[in-house]
Amino acid sequence: MKKRIIIIGGGFGGITAMHALKKQLGHEVEVILIDYRANTLNKPRLPDVAIKGESIEHARFLMKKAVKQDGYNLIQETVKKIDAKNQKVFLSEGGIEEYDYLILATGVEKHYSGIEGFTEFGYSVCDDVQAPRLYRRLQKFKGGPVFIGSMPYKSGTRIDAPKLLAPCEGPVGEVMFMLQEFLTKKGLVESSPITAFSPAKIFFEDVGDAVRNDVGAIMKKEGIGLMTGKIVSKIDEKRIYFEDGTSELCALPIILPQYKPYAFLEESGLTDDAGFIPTDKQMRHLDFNNIFAAGDATALSVPKLGHIAVIQAEIAAKTIAADLGKKVEIPAFDPAILCVMERSNLQATMIYSNVLYGGKRDETLNGMIAFMMKWGFDFYYNFTRGHMPPEFAEKRLVQYLSKK
Numbered sequence: 001m002k003k004r005i006i007i008i009g010g011g012f013g014g015i016t017a018m019h020a021l022k023k024q025l026g027h028e029v030e031v032i033l034i035d036y037r038a039n040t041l042n043k044p045r046l047p048d049v050a051i052k053g054e055s056i057e058h059a060r061f062l063m064k065k066a067v068k069q070d071g072y073n074l075i076q077e078t079v080k081k082i083d084a085k086n087q088k089v090f091l092s093e094g095g096i097e098e099y100d101y102l103i104l105a106t107g108v109e110k111h112y113s114g115i116e117g118f119t120e121f122g123y124s125v126c127d128d129v130q131a132p133r134l135y136r137r138l139q140k141f142k143g144g145p146v147f148i149g150s151m152p153y154k155s156g157t158r159i160d161a162p163k164l165l166a167p168c169e170g171p172v173g174e175v176m177f178m179l180q181e182f183l184t185k186k187g188l189v190e191s192s193p194i195t196a197f198s199p200a201k202i203f204f205e206d207v208g209d210a211v212r213n214d215v216g217a218i219m220k221k222e223g224i225g226l227m228t229g230k231i232v233s234k235i236d237e238k239r240i241y242f243e244d245g246t247s248e249l250c251a252l253p254i255i256l257p258q259y260k261p262y263a264f265l266e267e268s269g270l271t272d273d274a275g276f277i278p279t280d281k282q283m284r285h286l287d288f289n290n291i292f293a294a295g296d297a298t299a300l301s302v303p304k305l306g307h308i309a310v311i312q313a314e315i316a317a318k319t320i321a322a323d324l325g326k327k328v329e330i331p332a333f334d335p336a337i338l339c340v341m342e343r344s345n346l347q348a349t350m351i352y353s354n355v356l357y358g359g360k361r362d363e364t365l366n367g368m369i370a371f372m373m374k375w376g377f378d379f380y381y382n383f384t385r386g387h388m389p390p391e392f393a394e395k396r397l398v399q400y401l402s403k404k
């Protein structure tokens with residue numbers, strides 16, 4: 001009988017795992033993708049939706065088409081429990097699905113309600129509800145101080161992963177730069193100073209000094225302010241309040257909320273002390289041999305990046321293929337921060353850094369090439385329904401950066 005592999009979550013991690021399983025195992029296995037959403041969301045595209053008013057459709061593609069293209073099956077439902085001992089997945093409508101292998105790629109919940117006052121006065125860019133909502137707000141914005149930053153990240157203690165206080169500051173950087181351009185065009189830049197804030201002592205703590213200095217220089221040139229060691233305690237109509245007792249006048253608070261692990265994973269006994277999934281570097285669960293994980297839901301994914309989710313998903317799929325007797329080379333988990341921050345029309349800053357993981361690369365690429373790379377990636381990802389640009393593209397990029 002064919003082995004049955006269930007993937008929960010059809011985002012960067014889940015879709016990559018599915019395509020990789022197709023490549024390694026084809027129809028020798030049965031693969032089922034479960035997701036409650038109808039669309040896969042390409043989150044790096046959301047700042048364009050929030051600030052430039054790009055159609056939300058440019059940031060998503062139909063999940064069922066991606067699954068059909070691989071000849072696998074989609075169940076559009078919410079998973080509410082996993083019985084790891086008996087290898088069963090429980091669905092919200094009462095269904096029970098059995099598996100031989102399970103890949104957890106659920107991402108995390110964006111905990112907006114954890115910020116007092118957010119529902120009435122706060123804005124964000126993290127999903128396809130918040131990004132268009134911010135765009136609508138900007139159309140009516142008359143000026144005033146703008147604050148952009150993230151809530152703190154709480155990591156667990158079970159595995160050895162970098163300890164960061166911010167889950168991922170790339171979106172903060174991208175939004176502040178794009179917003180500066182928006183305010184300039186609207187003639188509001190003088191009356192609307194932008195301040196970025198970070199829960200960490202250092203903004204962009206996940207990269208090295210070279211990248212940080214480059215980003216800092218652009219912020220200075222653009223007149224964007226910075227506050228570090230700041231954790232939001234609440235917001236109201238006029239002010240943003242921090243846990244250290246300070247507060248600032250604020251007309252527009254844009255916040256990346258806490259990255260909160262999904263409770264059902266913890267209730268199913270699959271998480272570490274912070275709610276994230278503990279795995280080894282082949283993405284195998286530390287306690288269950290036939291459970292794998294990839295992406296933001298894993299304890300190893302620090303910071304929370306699509307690029308890391310993709311690396312992990314490839315490793316998980318290849319390790320399963322090896323378990324099933326295929327001769328496959330399983331790549332080492334060798335992450336890097338790869339993130340492109342659009343700044344204005346045709347201008348972007350791309351970051352490539354691995355110093356957080358003991359590497360030596362710490363570079364930025366500014367200008368039109370970086371912009372085209374973001375555009376090219378998004379086009380490729382959406383058009384191919386979740387395939388990554390060929391591996392050589394990243395290798396060529398690294399070579400290009402070395403010669404720069």
Ligand SMILES: Cc1cc2nc3c(=O)[nH]c(=O)nc-3n(C[C@H](O)[C@H](O)[C@H](O)COP(=O)(O)OP(=O)(O)OC[C@H]3O[C@@H](n4cnc5c(N)ncnc54)[C@H](O)[C@@H]3O)c2cc1C
Binds near residue numbers: 011013046077
């Ligand atoms: C504005 C923004 C910009 C970003 N820019 C970059 C960038 O430039 N570069 C980069 O590398 N990363 C970037 N990221 C981060 C990147 O988007 C995430 O790291 C990535 O999406 C994580 O992938 P994932 O598969 O783990 O989770 P997700 O993409 O969140 O997918 C999880 C899926 O699981 C499903 N799911 C969850 N719970 C259940 C359940 N109980 N039952 C069924 N289905 C469930 C969800 O519906 C979802 O489809 C950005 C993020 C944001 C918010």
